[in-house]
Amino acid sequence: MSVMSTTDLVDFAVHLGPFPQHIAGNGVKIDISNLNFWYGETHALKNINLKIFEREVTALIGPSGCGKTTLLRCLNRSHEFVPGTRLSGQILLDHEDIYATDLDPPELRRRFGWVAQKPNPFPWSVHYNVAYGAKLHGVVEGRAETDALVEKCLRQVGLWDEVKDRLNEPGTDLSGGQQQRLCVARALATNPDVILMDEPASALDPLATATLEDLIDQLRGNYTIVIITHNMQQAARVSQRVAVFHLGEMVEYGDAETIFIRPRHPLTQAYITGRFG
Template identity: 60%
Template sequence: MANSPVRESTRGGNHPEHPVKVDVRNLRLWYGDTQALFDVNVNVHDRQVTALIGPSGCGKSSFLRCLNRMNDLVPNVRIEGAVELDGEDIYDPSVDVVQLRSHVGMVFQKPNPFPKSIYENIAYAPRLHGIATSRSELDDLVESSLRRAGLWNEVADRLQTPGTALSGGQQQRLCIARAIAVSPEVILMDEPASALDPLATATIEELIDELKDNFTIVIVTHNLQQAARVAGYTAFFHMGRLVEFNDTDTLFTNPREQKTEDYITGRYG
């Protein structure tokens, strides 16, 4: 079955109200001799939240890292297939990977603020990319990014303190603010709340709901309730294959594949 085409209904078509932002076709990935992804075909819709679910080791995070070429950093990785952002193949040799990652930002499972001040965590990338140069431009961008991440009121009076001094939930919102400071089009989130307490998790979920008005978001989560709460679309992975993709309500209430139903009802995983 490795080379069997994925049905168009599994792949997800082009909903007129939700145009396709990222088009993934026949994506395969190997770490050395071990194949981790098999013929993944999926559409990621613009300004929607797409959740990637499935048991540990099923390929969710490997797939996520293909969307901004983070797997390029892993030795002996080989990738085949196409990943198109707004119709352009991000694996084309002419693509500037640094520029790509400013368009497709990433928030990791464990908050990883730079060992710098809160202010510099936000200002660093915009300064590097020439997005903001003057101090007043940077001040405005730092404030607006922190406001959009729901953090400004908590840190406005201590912007020069280290980002690492914040609580875990605040650090994760700082990382989200850092990601959106360069005005990406897509934000990838790899289990952004798994290291957080329930209150901080709820804050992150509310933030995701607000951010989808301006950004396309792809989130890996082990938490099925979280996927149901935050995502408009959900993709279920199993053993490196995309088993099913649909709008979240349909996938959770009326899955087409038995394997999907078994997973979401807790029979395995």
Template identity: 60%
Template sequence: MNTVAIKPVAATAGAASGNHAPKVVSQGVKVFYGEKEALHGVDLDINEREVTALIGPSGCGKSTYLRCLNRMNDVVEGCRVEGSIKIDGDDIYDRRIDVVQLRARVGMVFQKPNPFPKSIYENVAYGPRIHGIAQGKNELDEIVESSLTRAGLWKEVKDRLDKPGTGLSGGQQQRLCIARAIAVSPEVILMDEPCSALDPIATARIEELIDELRENYTIVIVTHSMQQAARVSQRTAFFHLGDLVEYGDTSQIFTNPKEERTQAYITGRFG
């Protein structure tokens, strides 16, 4: 079967917010685990080179939606996704899509840092090597240094690249995982509660990094911290019981929400 590559396209007019066009367009997205419907027809446009925060109480569907964007739900037995999700106009659920290539285009950073049991260098080099991105050792070295630099980690690890990635602190491990994700030049980076296992200092560093990365990447972050959503995102989507209740500019969502359920959640009346 022929596969279809997802190709980046130039930004167009008609952005959903500010000067940025939608990078990801979701229409009528439903997710079923067996007979249970976990998402109820989500319509959501995610803007290019912005941070979009997904908030809501546990079990509301925000992580389920996030995993739809790089088809991580494909590996969950009994999971079924309906509706349409397009990246730059390409339907990522088209049967001809190369899922491995999709996951290079749409990187993922998980809740707990999960470096490979390899050296720091090999953690970052792994993706470019298997995808054939680097032409020789010199180019691979450049990708590793560039990725670690963009992840704010190069100065801390440049003299111990041959040491295990698992030997780093929790915050450093998470930045290593971010470096690993960006080493394959993704267009979108998904982050599922990337700071939940970190201390406040490491969390602040990751938040600074997210703000720097959005100059080049579209970022979608799931967070239980409304303060974090307010600090790092330009747009916020509030999920509740499988519904996308409200989506808009972060400042509007937190200061003047339109929906009563949003107001109740952000003021702590439930969740």
């Protein structure tokens, strides 16, 4: 594949967010080294080395099937629910090995909030959607504490004023954008450090997408966020760093500005300009 000219990249009218560079001084939250992952014979991740920094948004981009979701699953060990998988390498969370034998997987998963591609609230009340995980993990006890947490999380996602009179209605009755913010509130309720988002805006309309992007930017102050997106404009708007994947390998990693304005790898150039993927 030929390296593209500057003109080709200029044709891709990228609108970078206000913070398209890494934030100096932020520590490493997740340190991935020599990570390999297999589904049976399928070698889905090949020798990944990646440091994810705290209080930043890291975007994972790349064509379908390149291993993005698999990498998110390795972070919270949810791949362990898929039979016939194998992993090698190391992942440190706050300098601790998340695959250490003495580590409690449910407690590890509590530290990772997960927001899925399609809003997937439980078929229960708005209130219980937020309260459920927190109660399960013993984050809160009793009615007053639970109510306060539900309100706090719904305020964090800008949903409180919209739903405060609908707390007993099913979460599934909200609009798509509201449901996705409810799912973010549910993820926040267990008091995680890291929020993993797998194409969180792909089912949302442009307005709900913009609201979610604002929310992601605001949450960045307190959480480490890893987001998968197929929308290059979205990656450019919300993230500080971007990792580019291709066929299970990480081909390039850098500040969002570098990846979108001065990508070095021909595969990155081709992917972000829409030549394939």
